[in-house]
Amino acid sequence: xxxxxxxxxxxxxxxxxxxxxxxxxxxxxxxxxxxxxxxxxxxxxxxxxxxxxxxxxxxxxxxxxxxxxxxxxxxxxxxxxxxxxxxxxxxxxxxxxxxxxxxxxxxxxxxxxxxxxxxxxxxxxxx
Amino acid sequence: xxxxxxxxxxxxxxxxxxxxxxxxxxxxxxxxxxxxxxxxxxxxxxxxxxxxxxxxxxxxxxxxxxxxxxxxxxxxxxxxxxxxxxxxxxxxxxxxxxxxxxxxxxxxxxxxxxxxxxxxxxxxxxxxxxxxxxxxxxxxxxxxxxxxxxxxxxxxxxxxxxxxxxxxxxxxxxxxxxxxxxxxxxxxxxxxxxxxxxxxxxxxxxxxxxxxxxxxxxxxxxxxxxxxxxxxxxxxxxxxxxxxxxxxxxxxxxxxxxxxxxxxxxxxxxxxxxxxxxxxxxxxxxxxxxxxxxxxxxxxxxxxxxxxxxxxxxxxxxxxxxxxxxxxxxxxxxxxx
Numbered sequence: 001x002x003x004x005x006x007x008x009x010x011x012x013x014x015x016x017x018x019x020x021x022x023x024x025x026x027x028x029x030x031x032x033x034x035x036x037x038x039x040x041x042x043x044x045x046x047x048x049x050x051x052x053x054x055x056x057x058x059x060x061x062x063x064x065x066x067x068x069x070x071x072x073x074x075x076x077x078x079x080x081x082x083x084x085x086x087x088x089x090x091x092x093x094x095x096x097x098x099x100x101x102x103x104x105x106x107x108x109x110x111x112x113x114x115x116x117x118x119x120x121x122x123x124x125x126x127x
Numbered sequence: 128x129x130x131x132x133x134x135x136x137x138x139x140x141x142x143x144x145x146x147x148x149x150x151x152x153x154x155x156x157x158x159x160x161x162x163x164x165x166x167x168x169x170x171x172x173x174x175x176x177x178x179x180x181x182x183x184x185x186x187x188x189x190x191x192x193x194x195x196x197x198x199x200x201x202x203x204x205x206x207x208x209x210x211x212x213x214x215x216x217x218x219x220x221x222x223x224x225x226x227x228x229x230x231x232x233x234x235x236x237x238x239x240x241x242x243x244x245x246x247x248x249x250x251x252x253x254x255x256x257x258x259x260x261x262x263x264x265x266x267x268x269x270x271x272x273x274x275x276x277x278x279x280x281x282x283x284x285x286x287x288x289x290x291x292x293x294x295x296x297x298x299x300x301x302x303x304x305x306x307x308x309x310x311x312x313x314x315x316x317x318x319x320x321x322x323x324x325x326x327x328x329x330x331x332x333x334x335x336x337x338x339x340x341x342x343x344x345x346x347x348x349x350x351x352x353x354x355x356x357x358x359x360x361x362x363x364x365x366x367x368x369x370x371x372x373x374x375x376x377x378x379x380x381x382x383x384x385x386x387x388x389x390x391x392x393x394x395x396x397x398x399x400x401x402x403x404x405x406x407x408x409x410x411x412x413x414x415x416x417x418x419x420x421x422x423x424x425x426x427x428x429x430x431x432x433x434x435x436x437x438x439x440x441x442x443x444x445x446x447x448x449x450x451x452x453x454x455x456x457x458x459x460x461x462x463x464x
Binding site: 007 | 131134135137138194200201212215219223244245249271280288290307370434442443446447453454461462
C-alpha cells in the first residue's frame with residue numbers, strides 16, 4: 001500500500017478513533033465520579049428479581065450457541081469471498097466475467113450442499 | 128504546515144463535528160421516539176421540560192450522569208468498564224466513511240463532506256459494525272448476573288446470525304457500482320439515474336430488516352425482552368454506563384439509516400445538489416430522518432418475534448434469499464447487460 005493512501009485515507013480514520021475513544025473514556029470516568037457512592041452489600045448483589053442469587057452466572061452454556069458460532073464462521077467466509085469477487089467481476093472483460101461467475105456458482109453450490117445437510121440435521125431449529 | 132498536519136487537523140475537525148452531531152442526534156432520537164410512540168398510542172409524550180418537552184433529553188442526560196454508578200460484587204472490573212466503551216466506539220466512528228454531500232470547490236480548495244473516503248468503505252462498515260458484538264458478549268459475561276449472561280448470549284447469537292444476510296445484501300450495490308468506495312456507489316446511482324433500491328428491491332428490504340436485527344431494534348429487540356430478561360446484557364449497568372449502551376443503540380440507528388441511504392437510496396442525491404453541494408446535507412438528513420421515523424413506527428406497530436422464529440427467519444429465509452439475490456444480480460449483469 002502506498003504512503004499516500006495511508007495518510008489520506010487511514011490517518012483520518014485513526015484520528016476519528018482517537019476522538020471517539022477519548023469521548024467514551026471521558027463519559028465512563030465522569031459517570032463513575034459524579035454520582036454518589038453509597039454502596040451496601042445488598043445493593044451490589046446481582047439483580048435476580050429480588051431473590052438471593054444461588055451460584056455464579058458463568059455456568060454451562062447450551063451447545064446451540066457454539067453451533068451457531070461455528071456455522072457463522074463457515075458462512076461468513078463465504079460473504080467475505082463475495083466482496084472482492086463482486087468488485088472484480090465486470091472489470092476484466094466478458095470471458096473473465098463468465099469464468100468468475102461459474103467459479104462462484106461452483107463455490108456456492110458446494111456450500112449449499114453443506115447448508116442443506118445442516119438444515120436437514122436440524123441444526124437450524126431452535127427449541 | 129506540511130500536508131500531514133493539514134490532514135490531521137482537517138480530520139479532527141470533521142470527526143469532532145460528526146461526534147457532536149451524532150450525540151445531539153442521539154439525544155433527540157430518544158425524544159423523537161417517545162413523542163412518536165406516544166402519538167401512535169394516543170398519548171402526549173414528554174411535554175413538561177421546556178417548550179413541547181424539547182429539553183427533556185438534557186434533563187435525562189444530567190440525571191444519568193448524577194446517578195450512583197454501581198458494579199456487582201462478582202463482576203470482572205476491567206471488562207465491566209471496557210464493555211460500554213467497546214460498544215460505543217464503533218457506533219461513533221462508523222459514519223466516518225459515509226459522504227453527506229458532493230465535493231465542493233471554493234476558491235480552488237476542495238471541501239470534502241466525508242471524514243475519510245476509504246476505497247474499501249463497504250468493508251469498513253462491515254468490519255466496524257461487527258466489533259460491537261464484543262461489547263455485548265463482554266457486558267453479558269462480565270456482569271456475573273444470570274439475566275445479563277442469557278441476554279448477552281442471545282443477542283450475540285442473533286447479531287452474528289443476521290450479520291450474514293446483512294453482509295450479503297451489501298454486495299448488490301457493489302456489483303452494480305463495481306466499487307467499494309461509498310462515494311463511487313453514490314456516483315454510480317447518479318450515473319444510472321436511478322436509486323439502487325429500485326434495481327435491488329429484495330436487497331434493499333433485506334438490508335433494512337437485517338439492519339434492524341443487527342441493531343437489536345423492535346421487532347428483533349430480543350436482548351431487551353423486558354418480560355423475560357429484565358434488560359438483557361446491560362441489566363447490571365447503571366448511571367451513564369447504562370446510558371452508553373443506550374447511546375450506542377441510537378447512534379447505530381442513525382448509522383444504519385445512513386448506510387441504507389448511501390447504498391440504496393442515492394445518498395446525498397437530489398435536485399440542484401451539484402450546483403450547490405451543501406444542499407446534499409439536507410437531502411441526506413431528510414432521507415435518514417425518514418428511515419429513523421420508519422424504525423420508530425415499526426417499533427410502535429409490530430409485536431416482538433419469538434426467539435426461535437427470529438433465528439429461523441435469519442438462517443432459513445434471510446440467508447438463502449440474500450445469496451440468491453446476489454447470484455441472480457451477477458447473472459443478469461454478466462449475461463444480459
